[in-house]
Amino acid sequence: MTAVSTNLTALAQQLRVDSVRTSSAAGSGHPSSALSAADLMAVLMTRYWRYNFDHPDNPGNDHLIFSKGHASSLLYAMFKAAGAITDEQMMTYRQMGSPFQGHPTPALPWVDVATGSLGQGLPIAVGVAIAGKYLDDLPYRVWVLCGDSEFAEGSIAEGMDKASYYKLGNLIAILDMNRLGQRGQTEYGWDGDEYAARARAFGWHPIEVDGHDFDDIERGYQLAIQHQEQHEQPVLIVARTVKGKGISWMENENGWHGKPVPKDKFDATIAELGGETNLTFDIPEAPTVVSDITGGTTGRWEPPTYDLGSSVATRKAYGDGLKAVGGLRSDVVALDAEVSNSTMSEIFKEAYPDRFFEMFIAEQQMVAAAVGIGVRGYVPFASTFGAFMSRAYDFIRMAAISQANIKLCGSHAGISIGEDGPSQMALEDIAMMRAVHGSVVLYPSDANQTAELVRQMADHEGIAYMRTTRAATPVIYEANEEFTIGGSKVARQSDDDKVTVVGAGITLHEALKAADELARDGVNIRVIDLYSVKPVDYDTVHQALMATNGRLIVVEDHWPQGGIASAILECFATHTSAGQDRGIDFRMTHLAPSEMPGSGTPDQLMDWAGISARHIVEAVRGLLD
């Protein structure tokens, strides 16, 4: 490497050359989208982006999120120019096993979150900025590089809205307005005034600049910072740029999105850009500060307790449990999408108002903010109706790639909510959440169980989802019973069980009623409370199947696809299954709603859907015929 340089042209051209080199070596990538932003990033990294590459966890570091994740080659070129990585490392771009992936992920220590699903970086940055302003109380800035195409995503509007609502004067978004999307001109082309007008309407301060004029870029950043010194307002720098800038035949030409420079043009292109260099540049120093965040246990665990036989909704126990976890751990934060009096997260809010963030009805932003707040080491719990978690599915999917440590709670699950009808019924949330990489899916049936599992969600590193029930249901476990992620409870058993019935949440209570009724007729069944749907305690199910000659009933308040029954059956491929045990005569009945429900009382709907105690009794008798 040569000596530290501060020549902006040299830096910008090196970023361009490296973006071309990496993508051409990989045979794929988005160099044209990197080139448009190279000048913007050259000025940012040498003058404004305060970052300590040796200590990526330094709480004083600024955060830089590439919302346009497809410009990854530019980001990695910046890492090289900052001296953080070698040219050789960078050149592993997009190769098997390389952390320099096609789109940035936290496989690299300097990347906060995964991007690549457009419209997510900005809303997540809002979360990081909320943490900086309201939790960390630290002066770091959050910078976001956005593409123009992604401004069509509603999630960008949600992020802009919440950024001004929370007066995020520590958030600066840079819009790389290069006019061209993947398949032609974007919706607004080079109409910077259009973007500026929208930003202004959303309470932002827009600044329009020429994204290839270093002086104008410099002016833009300076104005942004000056503005934020006086106003608690997010700033959008609308930078007019040229896609493919610097390569004469690629500039502003359609058809070059996501395409590397062809081999036959490679040498001439590199020459036009000024040739390969290996300069390094100083990044402004970030203040080294010590974080106030103390993870893990800082207080006492004073869980709510509920009396056996009383009736308490698990959503109420979620709220109580969350408040208790808030007392136990100062790093726990809660968010809600304007339904905190239904999810009962309001109980936490009342106890810890400084750690509660109202996201109004913007579920995507709620999950994005949770991911962003998690970047700073907090443990966010985000809640809404289970049905509306589906609104944020792409964000949850991406959170798994971000290795995010977020907790989600979906209330009012299933047809058992009753009169409000199908739009409010989560009947696909278990399928959806199980298919998130590394997720935990919990579905408690009892208030004491719920509170304990909320605590374990906080301790568990990763994405954990809890499904709660609207109605009050009987408390069946003592306050001090043990429940674990990956566990289950045998809720009813005898030496003479004829059938295994698996339920969870609301259906467990139906299974217990069925067990009582059958017992009166001298028929014993084993009832398993499968409160941990993922990971699933198949061993206990299998033991029960062995004891009941392979007779299995799964009863769930969820569509038949992808839910609790599937969680069990999928184990047939990895565990010794009932079918694989000689002498066992496996027979199964699956009780789950199969038709689209309407309104009705909870009892009517559960009976209509075939998941009430009466149907379980019938199914048991059917399996014994």
Add this chain to the structure above:
Amino acid sequence: MTAVSTNLTALAQQLRVDSVRTSSAAGSGHPSSALSAADLMAVLMTRYWRYNFDHPDNPGNDHLIFSKGHASSLLYAMFKAAGAITDEQMMTYRQMGSPFQGHPTPALPWVDVATGSLGQGLPIAVGVAIAGKYLDDLPYRVWVLCGDSEFAEGSIAEGMDKASYYKLGNLIAILDMNRLGQRGQTEYGWDGDEYAARARAFGWHPIEVDGHDFDDIERGYQLAIQHQEQHEQPVLIVARTVKGKGISWMENENGWHGKPVPKDKFDATIAELGGETNLTFDIPEAPTVVSDITGGTTGRWEPPTYDLGSSVATRKAYGDGLKAVGGLRSDVVALDAEVSNSTMSEIFKEAYPDRFFEMFIAEQQMVAAAVGIGVRGYVPFASTFGAFMSRAYDFIRMAAISQANIKLCGSHAGISIGEDGPSQMALEDIAMMRAVHGSVVLYPSDANQTAELVRQMADHEGIAYMRTTRAATPVIYEANEEFTIGGSKVARQSDDDKVTVVGAGITLHEALKAADELARDGVNIRVIDLYSVKPVDYDTVHQALMATNGRLIVVEDHWPQGGIASAILECFATHTSAGQDRGIDFRMTHLAPSEMPGSGTPDQLMDWAGISARHIVEAVRGLLD
């Protein structure tokens, strides 16, 4: 019923009384949210809403969508006031089996689409208005009643954006700005200027009115229509209203969202509102027109054909097939989220530009527009990367409640896309789409198969999803082979098969390679192409299991949860399963990615994930040990 009346006060008060009566009788509902909009709807229905209740399918009818679906009691009260239903029918509100559900659904003939997940009615209305302007060429208007809380949803921004982009001068949204959300004040309270400024920034014409002053409401509607006679621009009427209007103790009070009038206040409340009436009112006549839409076959089926042994990506065949279906059926329409050159819907676009709608990167709006266009009888196909379908999951879920006839295509599915990395890989789409009520899920492996299945998707009434592959794969079927929704193909078989291997899409080709390799060693396997994942052809799988002594390998490019293996295993509950057949020794191996992938070549990643031919060979040998 009494004689037709035009007294607005009488109408508005009847709407209020009926909203209170129905919700109190049901013991649930949202009367306070109905009361704020009663005056707005009273003026609308008697002066501007052109509708023929006897012919809800009359193409000349205006459309009215309650985006704030929780005000359903108001909508049903309007139906009564229009003479469409009796008081007795209305009073079945929220009862089991009643079409007058907690939130509106097309269980009623006068309801276009289900609402109740906030932020969806407006984007869907954009689709109806697009149909009116660009497909029907009819002068109907689309009216949408919106709540203020739902303006926090990004999908509202997407809808507003597309409404102005498509110059929808036939769309009028009415914002019932009643200040209070479910749990307190909304984000912007009564700041009508804020909503108006945002609407203006999005290219709408805002008109602010007092939502309880009939003259001002009248002025608002008149101005809206006058404006649209001269400008092709959507209008937002920002109506300042009072939640619970008309009930002195409920007006503008927090804590009354979603709560009926208590029994002890009921009589006095009805009296205050003027008492129960059964007036009917004339609705402006809608012109009776004949639609140009001719459903079904209008042209010739001239499918693309591909030669056996050539290599064609199924996404390419999707584009070709869609164009062919466009020739066959004039009611087929296509939409894309700015990736038509990847999904290959651009082939349709080039052939039928008038039937193609670019939604830019706004997947929620894309699905919403499809639902809205479907309301008018067209058959919309909407495509994006399979990964990004997750962005629209709540809209797809709700589309099922809307009984929508929409077709979705998710391209670039699975880790086999290679270098772009996990953000672009759909690895949960099968789980997600299978858990949509009544859905069809197709995953073709071959170009000829793809084209035929695209045709069948068009013929199928309901939600159908097709998953396509990025890479070119071998053509293995003749152009005239038969494929059906719910079918499968036995792609390889002999009299001496040892193991059943089920694959679909990209993994089918790996299974065939494995079969070739094993055959060279004298081991025959049966290979099933399970191109219809839902409904699934379990009978064929079962027959194969009988022939292979219960040995099953499922290989799929999808997370292990909720995918193809689950689709098969779930059948154990409804079909005779392998485990239930005496003498069959069921053993299963499931090959699916289990760790988070990074970048790599398709071959490297498939091998790394354990779903390549080599792993299938190993798995076969493992099952035979």
